[in-house]
Amino acid sequence: MPTLTLIEAVTLALDHEMGRDKEVVILGEDVGRNGGVFRATDGLQDKYGDQRVLDTPLAEAMIAGLSIGMATQGMKPVAEIQFMGFVFPALNQILGAAARMRNRTRGRLHLPMVVRMPYGGGIHAPEHHSESTEAIFAHTPGLRVVVPSNPSRAYGLLLAAIRDPDPVIFLEPKRIYRIVKHEIEDDGEAYPLDTCFVDRQGDDVTFVAWGAMMHETLLAAEMLAKEGVSAEVIDLATVAPYDVETIIESVEKTGRCVIVAEAVRTGGVASDIAAELAERCLLSLIAPVGRVTGYDTIMPYAKLEGRYLPSVDRIADEARKVMAFS
Amino acid sequence: MTDFKLPDLGEGLPDAEIVQWLVAEGDRIEEGQPMVEMSTAKAVVEIPSPYTGTVVKLHGGPGEVIDTGAVLITFALEGEEITASEKAEVLSTSDRQDELAESAGTDEPDLGEVFLLPDLGEGLPDAEIVQWLVAEGDAVEEGQDMVEMSTAKAVVEVPAPFTGTVSKLFGQAGDVIQTGKPLVAIATGAAPKAKTDTESEPQGKQKASEKAASVVGAMEVGDQIKAESTIGADGIKTGAAVRALARKRQIDLGTLAGTGPDGEVTLADVRAAPDGRTATASEVPQAQRQAAGKAGTGAPIGPAARSLAGSLGIDPSDIAPTGPRGSVSKQDVLETARSRMSGGARPVQSSGDASLAAGKGIKAAPKVRAYARDLGLDIRAARASGPQGSVTTGDVDVALKAANEALLGDFRAGGAYKRPERAYEVSGRAERLVGPRRVMSQAMAKASSEVCHTSLFDQADIAGWAEGSDITGRIMRAVIAASMVEPAINAWFDGKSLEKTIHQEVHLGVAVDSPKGLFVPVIKNADSLAPDDLRAELNRLRTAIADGSIKAAEMSGGTLTLSNFGMIAGRFATPIVMPPEVAIIGIGGLFNQLVLVGEYVEEHRHMPVSLTFDHRAATGGEAARFLAAMIVDLSLNF
CATH class of the missing domain: 2.40.50.100 (RNA polymerase II/Efflux pump adaptor protein, barrel-sandwich hybrid domain)
Structure with missing residues (x-):
C-alpha cells in the first residue's frame, strides 16, 4: 500500500473517480498544465486530457457558474478555488444558485458538484490566504461542508463528496497537507458523510474539532492523559449538516465538552455546537461548554499566526478549566 | 550605455510605483535633475539623475511597479557613442534581468x-x-x-x-x-x-x-506514517470511519467477520451487512442514557439545581425528581431541604432575594453575624455567596445597600421635584449673529477647514498641590515651561508659504467665556512675567472684556491658546486651533481617581489636559513632548 500525505490522497481520489466515472471533470485556475497551486491535480491533465481537466481564467464566479451549468446537465464537476480567501466572487453562484437549485426546481435539478478549497492558516501566508470561513457555507442550507483531518479521510470523504448528488464544499486544511502520511489502498471505498468520527475514546471530557485542529487536539489529549485526564476526541468531518447525535452521546458520557476551531470566535460552527449542547445536553453537563478558537480579528500575518491559532497548550488549558468542575 | 537601477528609497521596501516621468526618451539630462516621481507606500519621492547624458530608455510607464534593484532607466553618458543596433537592442529588451540571469546560468561551466x-x-x-x-x-x-x-x-x-x-x-x-x-x-x-533556459523546455521545468514540489508556504512536512485503523476497547480492529458507518446503520461490529488484513473490519464489510441488526446506544432513550452518565448516579440535574443542592449540603441522588425529562428541579432541592429541617424551624424560602433560609439554618461565621447585628441588618436578608453556601461580610454589605436603596427610593418618591427655570429669555426666532459670535463662526469654519487637527489627552496627578493653589496660575506656568522644553508648539505656521516661525516669547491667549461670546485676550510676553503679575494681567483683561473696554490689539498676536473649559464642565476636548497658531491646550474639570501608591490605594486629585495641534506644522513627537512637559510641571508639589 502506498503511504500518502493528505494532498496526495486528494490527488489519488480525484484520479480514482475520474477513471471510474467519465462524467467527472476538474476545473480551476492552474489545475491543468501547472498541476494546481498545491499540486492537487498534478498529472491529471496528462492522463485525462484537457477536455476533462480545464484550466480556467482567473474568475472564481465563472468557475462556480460553469460548474453549476455542467452539473445541471449530469456532469460531475470538481472545481478548485486556489485559496478559500478567493471564493468571495463565487459566493453569489454558490450561495445564491448552487445551494438552492434542488429546492428552486422542486427536485427536478440537483447539482452533483464539488468545490474544493485549501483553507485555514499556519503556513505564513497573507491573511486572506489563511482564514477559516466555513461558517459562511455551513450557514447556507443546501450545501454540504466537508473537512478531512487526515490522508485517509481526504481520500474517503472526497470520493463521497464527488458521488454525492448535491453540492459539497470540500475544505482542505492546507497546513496539514504534508504533516503525516497514511497507508491508503486505492480501493474506491468512500467514507460516510454527515457523521463524526470518534478518534479517541475517553471518559472525562469530549473534544470536538475538525480539519487541521484535529492535529493539535489529539496532541492535547495525549498531554492530558499524562495528567490522568481521559479525553474523547471527535472529528466533526462533515461540518454541515453535522452529526450532533454522536457529540451528544459523548457529552452525556463525559459531562464536559471543549470545542476547538481555527475560525474567529463569534458566529462560528463551534458556537453552534455549544448552543446545541446547551439545549439538548444541559442535564448532563458538569461544566460550561468550552471553546478554543481564533479571535474576532482578521487573521494576522506570519509572525502572529501561531498566537492566533489554537495551540496544544491553549486546548489543554481549556480542558483543565472544565475539569475544575466536578 | 549605463543602467540605473531603482535604489532602496530609504524605506526598506521591495518596490515602488512610477507616478510620472519628468524626462522622455531622447532627452538630454543633467546630473541632479529630477527624472522621475516614484511612489512608495509612504511617500512620493523624486529621483534625481545620477549622470549627465541622454535618456535612452525608460523601463516602465506611470502606474507600473518597479522592484528595488531592477533597471529603471538606461542612459547614454555624455560623449558615449551608441550604435543603432545597441540602441535597438536596449529598446527591445523588456527585462534586463532575464539576460543577466541567463548569462549567469550559462556562462559558468x-x-x-x-x-x-x-x-x-x-x-x-x-x-x-x-x-x-x-x-x-x-x-x-x-x-x-x-x-x-x-x-x-x-x-x-x-x-x-x-x-x-x-x-x-x-x-x-x-x-x-x-x-x-x-x-x-x-x-x-x-x-x-x-x-539552459528551461522556459523553452517544459520537461525540464517540470x-x-x-x-521542490513538496514546498508551498512554510508548510510543515512530516514523514511519520500514522494508522487510520486501531484496535478499540472492544477488541475490534477497525477505523473510526467504519465505526461511524456501523453506528449510523445500527450494526454491531462484534457480529461482523472482518475481511481486511489481520481480520480488520472494513467499510465494505459494514456496507455488506443488513441494516439495524441490533439496537445500539442511539436507540436507548436519552433519559436512560443520562442516568448512566457522568452527571450522577441519580436523576439528571441541571447546573443551577446542582449548585443549590451543593450549597445546602444535599446529595442530588437523594432528591426525588419532578422536573422535565425526569430531572431534579430547584424546587425539588428546596423541598428536600425543607423536609430535613427539624420541626418548628422556618421553612426554606424559594431562592428569592430576601432570604434563603431560617436564621438558624443560615451558615455564617460568628463575626459575620456580629457585623450584621451591629448594622441592624437581619442576616436572613443577606444572600449567601461564600463557601458551602455561607453568608460573608460582603453579602451583608450588599444586603444593607439594597435596604438603603429601598429607603432612598421612598424618599425620592415622597419629595417634590422642581424643574429649573429657564436661565434667560430666548426669542424663539432666527437671529443673525453679530459681533464676537459672528467673528467666531467665520474664524472657526475657516480654521477647521484648513488645520490638520490632532489631539493628545493625558492627566496630571495634582495631589501634591498646596492648599489654595492658584489653578489657572499653575496651568499658565506649565504652558510656559512646556514651551521651553519643546519650543516647536509655541509657533506660527503659514499654510500657503509653508513657513513656520518658532517664537522666542510666549504670548498666551486665554479663552474667556462671556455673554457676548468667546473672547481670547492675549497675555503678551507671558514668559517674562512673575506669577503674580501674570495673574494680575489675566484679571485685568477679564475685567476689560466684562466692561467692554478690551482693545483689538489685546486680542491678537497670541502664540498659544489656553482653554479652561473644565471650570464649567468637560474632561477632555478637541478645540479648534486658530491659525497662525499651531496648538491649543484644553484643561478639563478636576476629578478624583484611585491611584496605586506602592501597595496602597490612595485617592488623588487629577487634572485632565488636552493638547490639540496642527499636524501640518508640528510632529506627534513634538506635541507629545510638549504635553509631557506640561504634565511634569503640573505634577510638581512646589
Whole structure:
C-alpha cells in the first residue's frame, strides 16, 4: 500500500473517480498544465486530457457558474478555488444558485458538484490566504461542508463528496497537507458523510474539532492523559449538516465538552455546537461548554499566526478549566 | 550605455510605483535633475539623475511597479557613442534581468548542477530571496533547506535537490529570482551539467518543480506514517470511519467477520451487512442514557439545581425528581431541604432575594453575624455567596445597600421635584449673529477647514498641590515651561508659504467665556512675567472684556491658546486651533481617581489636559513632548 500525505490522497481520489466515472471533470485556475497551486491535480491533465481537466481564467464566479451549468446537465464537476480567501466572487453562484437549485426546481435539478478549497492558516501566508470561513457555507442550507483531518479521510470523504448528488464544499486544511502520511489502498471505498468520527475514546471530557485542529487536539489529549485526564476526541468531518447525535452521546458520557476551531470566535460552527449542547445536553453537563478558537480579528500575518491559532497548550488549558468542575 | 537601477528609497521596501516621468526618451539630462516621481507606500519621492547624458530608455510607464534593484532607466553618458543596433537592442529588451540571469546560468561551466528556481506551486513568475540558509562552499544534503524564498503569497523554504557542495548562489537576500532561472549551483562530484533556459523546455521545468514540489508556504512536512485503523476497547480492529458507518446503520461490529488484513473490519464489510441488526446506544432513550452518565448516579440535574443542592449540603441522588425529562428541579432541592429541617424551624424560602433560609439554618461565621447585628441588618436578608453556601461580610454589605436603596427610593418618591427655570429669555426666532459670535463662526469654519487637527489627552496627578493653589496660575506656568522644553508648539505656521516661525516669547491667549461670546485676550510676553503679575494681567483683561473696554490689539498676536473649559464642565476636548497658531491646550474639570501608591490605594486629585495641534506644522513627537512637559510641571508639589 502506498503511504500518502493528505494532498496526495486528494490527488489519488480525484484520479480514482475520474477513471471510474467519465462524467467527472476538474476545473480551476492552474489545475491543468501547472498541476494546481498545491499540486492537487498534478498529472491529471496528462492522463485525462484537457477536455476533462480545464484550466480556467482567473474568475472564481465563472468557475462556480460553469460548474453549476455542467452539473445541471449530469456532469460531475470538481472545481478548485486556489485559496478559500478567493471564493468571495463565487459566493453569489454558490450561495445564491448552487445551494438552492434542488429546492428552486422542486427536485427536478440537483447539482452533483464539488468545490474544493485549501483553507485555514499556519503556513505564513497573507491573511486572506489563511482564514477559516466555513461558517459562511455551513450557514447556507443546501450545501454540504466537508473537512478531512487526515490522508485517509481526504481520500474517503472526497470520493463521497464527488458521488454525492448535491453540492459539497470540500475544505482542505492546507497546513496539514504534508504533516503525516497514511497507508491508503486505492480501493474506491468512500467514507460516510454527515457523521463524526470518534478518534479517541475517553471518559472525562469530549473534544470536538475538525480539519487541521484535529492535529493539535489529539496532541492535547495525549498531554492530558499524562495528567490522568481521559479525553474523547471527535472529528466533526462533515461540518454541515453535522452529526450532533454522536457529540451528544459523548457529552452525556463525559459531562464536559471543549470545542476547538481555527475560525474567529463569534458566529462560528463551534458556537453552534455549544448552543446545541446547551439545549439538548444541559442535564448532563458538569461544566460550561468550552471553546478554543481564533479571535474576532482578521487573521494576522506570519509572525502572529501561531498566537492566533489554537495551540496544544491553549486546548489543554481549556480542558483543565472544565475539569475544575466536578 | 549605463543602467540605473531603482535604489532602496530609504524605506526598506521591495518596490515602488512610477507616478510620472519628468524626462522622455531622447532627452538630454543633467546630473541632479529630477527624472522621475516614484511612489512608495509612504511617500512620493523624486529621483534625481545620477549622470549627465541622454535618456535612452525608460523601463516602465506611470502606474507600473518597479522592484528595488531592477533597471529603471538606461542612459547614454555624455560623449558615449551608441550604435543603432545597441540602441535597438536596449529598446527591445523588456527585462534586463532575464539576460543577466541567463548569462549567469550559462556562462559558468564549472559550477556543477545548476538548480533553477522551480515554480513554487503558486504559478507565480518570480520569488524574492528572504535569506540563504547555506553559503557558497557549504556541503548540503538532499532535502536540507537551502533558502527561504518569499512569493507574493507565502514564505517558502526550498530544500536542496541533491547532495553536494554549494558552488554558487545566484543572488542575495532581497533579490528577485524569476521562475526557471538559476538559483543555486551545487557541485555533486558528477560530471557538470549545463542547463539552459528551461522556459523553452517544459520537461525540464517540470523536473525542477518536482524536485521542490513538496514546498508551498512554510508548510510543515512530516514523514511519520500514522494508522487510520486501531484496535478499540472492544477488541475490534477497525477505523473510526467504519465505526461511524456501523453506528449510523445500527450494526454491531462484534457480529461482523472482518475481511481486511489481520481480520480488520472494513467499510465494505459494514456496507455488506443488513441494516439495524441490533439496537445500539442511539436507540436507548436519552433519559436512560443520562442516568448512566457522568452527571450522577441519580436523576439528571441541571447546573443551577446542582449548585443549590451543593450549597445546602444535599446529595442530588437523594432528591426525588419532578422536573422535565425526569430531572431534579430547584424546587425539588428546596423541598428536600425543607423536609430535613427539624420541626418548628422556618421553612426554606424559594431562592428569592430576601432570604434563603431560617436564621438558624443560615451558615455564617460568628463575626459575620456580629457585623450584621451591629448594622441592624437581619442576616436572613443577606444572600449567601461564600463557601458551602455561607453568608460573608460582603453579602451583608450588599444586603444593607439594597435596604438603603429601598429607603432612598421612598424618599425620592415622597419629595417634590422642581424643574429649573429657564436661565434667560430666548426669542424663539432666527437671529443673525453679530459681533464676537459672528467673528467666531467665520474664524472657526475657516480654521477647521484648513488645520490638520490632532489631539493628545493625558492627566496630571495634582495631589501634591498646596492648599489654595492658584489653578489657572499653575496651568499658565506649565504652558510656559512646556514651551521651553519643546519650543516647536509655541509657533506660527503659514499654510500657503509653508513657513513656520518658532517664537522666542510666549504670548498666551486665554479663552474667556462671556455673554457676548468667546473672547481670547492675549497675555503678551507671558514668559517674562512673575506669577503674580501674570495673574494680575489675566484679571485685568477679564475685567476689560466684562466692561467692554478690551482693545483689538489685546486680542491678537497670541502664540498659544489656553482653554479652561473644565471650570464649567468637560474632561477632555478637541478645540479648534486658530491659525497662525499651531496648538491649543484644553484643561478639563478636576476629578478624583484611585491611584496605586506602592501597595496602597490612595485617592488623588487629577487634572485632565488636552493638547490639540496642527499636524501640518508640528510632529506627534513634538506635541507629545510638549504635553509631557506640561504634565511634569503640573505634577510638581512646589
